[in-house]
Amino acid sequence: MWANALYGGNHLALQLAPSAGFEYPDMTKPKRYSMTHKSFEIIGENRPARWLIACDHASNQVPTEVNGGDLGLSPENMGRHIAYDIGAAGVTRHLADLLDASAILGTFSRLVIDPNRGEDDPTLMMRVYDGTIIPGNRYADTAEIERRAANYYRPYHAAYAKLAARRTDTIIVAVHSFTPRLNSGHPRPWHIGLLFAGDTRLSQPLLERLRAEPDLCVGANEPYAGHLPGDAVDRHALIPNRPNVLLEIRQDLIEDEASQREWAARLAPMMQDVLKSAKF
Secondary structure, three states, X not given: OHHHHHHOOOHHHOEOOOOOOOOOOOOOOOOOOOOOOOOEEEEOOOOOOOEEEEEOOOOOOOOOOOHHHOOOXXXXXXXXXXXXXXXXXXXXXXXXXXXXXXXXXXXXXXXXXXXXXOOOOOOOOOOEEOOEEOHHHHOOOHHHHHHHHHHHHHHHHHHHHHHHOOOOOOEEEEEEEEOOOOOOOOOOOOOEEXXXXXXXXXXXXXXXXXXXXXXXXXXXXXXXXXXXXXXXXXXXXXXXXXXXXXXXXXXXXXXXXXXXXXHHHHHHHHHHHHHHHOOO
16 A cells, blocks of 8 residues: 555656756765754744644755755646645644644655655655656665765654653644545545554544544545554654554645644644543
């Protein structure tokens, strides 16, 4: 399922041409990064709520240290779901404000290196995503992946871990968005999906609460499976035994500021209601 979802499942539809002016990086020459790009943004570090809202795929930015900030994709492709989770950052910011909670957002594109994968995951750095070849990743070697991990991936997770460890009763809520349809896939009818694995302390009552809304189509472990070993929720919630849920909101429903505010305003009181009746 993961391979088909990530690669798009249709190799006949691959988009091959890099953007105009792009030059493939010379991977034979050693690189020395001068780090200027901070890999995360923290909102409300000292806010009192138990909630920690995380948005791994908040940004489509390519740091200038990575091939001059250019992966060889057109602005149109960098604006697609392959580069970031459209609308998720706005929902995260508004949720954090409404819940008086801290939040952490990634500030680099998932195409640079994916913070929602384990370091040993073969999709940590994508060379092809939903039918599109990523020219700036095409010839990236092990050393280049290690540089990106050291400069962006690990600092993000170190900051995430530090925020989560501020208190012993932290609740992790990961915010993502999904495309209504992959290039080679079927339409995805869900307005929102909740992803979860063995720990359903938060996800199950929140799922029931959402499914009580007559105008919502709510998926359980849709449009993806709820557990990917080594991903951010596994690392920061499941392994340390923190209550958690991953929210997947369909991106066409949160494309602008107003709709992002509306979804946050709808979700926040539900989350608070669940927490009030929870026994964790």
